[in-house]
Amino acid sequence: MLPTATSSTMASDWAPSTDPEQARRDIARFNGRVDQACRAQPAARAWVRGALHRQGARRCPVRLRRLSLDIILRYGDALADLFAAYPDDVVFAASYDIFLGYQRPDAPERVDLVAALTGPAEWTDEWGTRWRHAAGGVGASTVAYPLNDWAALDAFLQGMPDPHLPGRLEAVEPTLSRFGGHLYFAGMTHLLLYERLHCLRGLENTLEDLYQAPAQTERLLEALTEYYLGIIQAWGALPNVDALFMSEDWGTQQALMISPAMWRRFFLERYRRLFDAAHRAGLDVIFHSCGNVSAIVGDLVDAGIDILDPLQPEAMDLATLAREYGAHVAFSGGLSDQTLARQTPAEVTEAVRRTIDLIGGACRNAYLVGPSNVLTPEIPLANIEALFQACHAT
Numbered sequence: 440m441l442p443t444a445t446s447s448t449m450a451s452d453w454a455p456s457t458d459p460e461q462a463r464r465d466i467a468r469f470n471g472r473v474d475q476a477c478r479a480q481p482a483a484r485a486w487v488r489g490a491l492h493r494q495g496a497r498r499c500p501v502r503l504r505r506l507s508l509d510i511i512l513r514y515g516d517a518l519a520d521l522f523a524a525y526p527d528d529v530v531f532a533a534s535y536d537i538f539l540g541y542q543r544p545d546a547p548e549r550v551d552l553v554a555a556l557t558g559p560a561e562w563t564d565e566w567g568t569r570w571r572h573a574a575g576g577v578g579a580s581t582v583a584y585p586l587n588d589w590a591a592l593d594a595f596l597q598g599m600p601d602p603h604l605p606g607r608l609e610a611v612e613p614t615l616s617r618f619g620g621h622l623y624f625a626g627m628t629h630l631l632l633y634e635r636l637h638c639l640r641g642l643e644n645t646l647e648d649l650y651q652a653p654a655q656t657e658r659l660l661e662a663l664t665e666y667y668l669g670i671i672q673a674w675g676a677l678p679n680v681d682a683l684f685m686s687e688d689w690g691t692q693q694a695l696m697i698s699p700a701m702w703r704r705f706f707l708e709r710y711r712r713l714f715d716a717a718h719r720a721g722l723d724v725i726f727h728s729c730g731n732v733s734a735i736v737g738d739l740v741d742a743g744i745d746i747l748d749p750l751q752p753e754a755m756d757l758a759t760l761a762r763e764y765g766a767h768v769a770f771s772g773g774l775s776d777q778t779l780a781r782q783t784p785a786e787v788t789e790a791v792r793r794t795i796d797l798i799g800g801a802c803r804n805a806y807l808v809g810p811s812n813v814l815t816p817e818i819p820l821a822n823i824e825a826l827f828q829a830c831h832a833t
Contacts, residue, residue, distance in 0.1 A: 453513050453816065459554040462512055466553060469511045472519040473504065476526045478617055483528045487623035488681060491723065491746055491769040493805040498833040499795055500528040500623070502771065502809040503826070507577050508556050513816040518823065525827040529807065530618040531684060533627035534611040538572070538579040540564035541600070541607055555579075565600050568638045577815055586639045589655045595639075596662050602669030608677065619679025625725055626674045629686040631713075632663050632706060649701055656705065664709045668716050675720025682723035682746070685713070690730020692754040699734045707738055714743035725771065729812065730754050740768050748772050749811035750798075757797055765802035772811040773798055774826070779810070780817045784825035791829035799833070808833075 483500070490496035504527050511518065535541045539562065542549050550562040559574045567585030572578070586595055611626065618624055630638055636659065637645040648656045674683050689695055695702060714724045723745040731754040732739075736747065747764075749772030750757060757773060773794045779787060791808070799806040808830045814823065 476523040537629040625682040631687040711742040761801035769805035771807035787825040
C-alpha cells in the first residue's frame with residue numbers, strides 16, 4: 440500500500456467512532472472471535488503451502504482478512520460471523536503497523552494505533568518521517584521527511600534504525616504461537632526500498648534523485664538493503680513462519696512510476712539479494728505492489744518471488760499474467776476492492792467465480808483468493824457476504 444491517505448466515502452447511516460477506548464474494545468472483540476474461528480478449523484498449513492507451490496490442490500486457498508479498522512468498527516459481530524462461517528486458510532501478521540512503524544518500549548511518546556488511524560492524528564516514526572491520518576480516511580500520508588537535504592546523509596546513515604533491536608518482532612509472537620504450524624503463516628514487512636526512499640526524501644525528490652543524485656541514492660539504497668537483510672534474518676529465526684510478505688508499491692494504474700530500465704538499474708539486483716536471503720531462511724517470498732507492474736513481473740519472477748500480490752484487475756490483464764507466469768509463480772488478490780461497493784451481490788459472486796476460474800485454472804489452484812487491497816466500510820454487508828461465500832465455494 441502506498442503511504443498516501445485516500446478518503447473513504449462512508450455510508451450515510453454510519454460514521455467512525457469518536458471514542459478510541461470503545462473502538463479498541465470493539466476491535467479486540469472482533470479479533471478474538473476471528474482468531475478463535477481460524478484456530479478451530481482443520482490444519483491447513485501443508486496443503487496451502489503445496490497449493491502455492493503449484494503441486495495441485497482441490498481448491499484455491501482464501502485470504503479475506505484484509506481489512507481497514509473502520510470496516511471492523513462498522514460491521515463488528517456481523518463481520519466476525521462471516522469469518523466464523525468462512526475462516527481464512529492463511530494468517531498474515533506484522534509486528535507493527537505499516538504507518539506507525541516499530542515503537543521501542545522506552546520511547547518517550549508512544550502512538551496509539553487505534554486512536555491514530557480512526558481519528559485525526561500526526562506522529563513521527565522511528566525513521567524520522569512525519570505522518571498524518573485524516574478522520575474518515577484509510578491509511579496515512581507522509582507530510583515531512585528526515586532527509587530533505589543530502590548533506591544530512593552521513594548523519595542519517597549513522598543513526599538508522601537497528602533491525603536487530605531486541606523485541607522488534609516480539610508483538611507478532613502471540614499470533615505466531617496460536618497459528619504457526621496450523622495455518623500457513625506469512626510475516627509482513629512494509630516500505631521496503633523504493634517506498635522507504637520516498638518516506639525519507641519525499642516522492643518528488645526520490646524521482647529526481649534517480650537522475651540527479653544517483654551516487655547518494657545508491658548509498659542510501661545499500662544501507663536500506665542491509666537493514667532489510669537484517670529484518671529477513673530476524674523473521675527467519677522465528678519458528679513456523681512460512682513466508683515473508685514484502686510490500687513495495689511500484690505502479691500507477693497505467694504503468695510503472697519509473698522506466699523499467701531505471702528500475703532494473705537501481706532495484707532488481709537488490710531485490711534478488713533480499714529474496715535469496717528469504718529463501719535461505721526457508722521463507723516463501725510474497726511480493727506486493729499495487730498498480731500496473733506488468734513490465735517487471737518477469738524480472739520479479741526471475742529474481743525469485745514465489746507469490747505475486749495483489750493483481751489489481753483495474754490495472755493489469757489477469758488473463759495475460761496467468762497465461763505467461765502461471766507455471767512459475769503463485770498469485771494473490773485479484774478481486775477488485777474498488778468496485779465492491781458499487782456491485783450487486785450477484786455481480787460480486789460472478790466476479791469471484793470468473794477470477795478463480797481464470798487464475799486458479801491456469802496455475803493448478805496456486806492462487807490465494809482475496810481482495811486486491813483492504814476492505815473498507817462503504818462496502819455493503821450483503822456484498823461482503825457474497826464475497827465470502829463465493830471465495831469459499833470452490
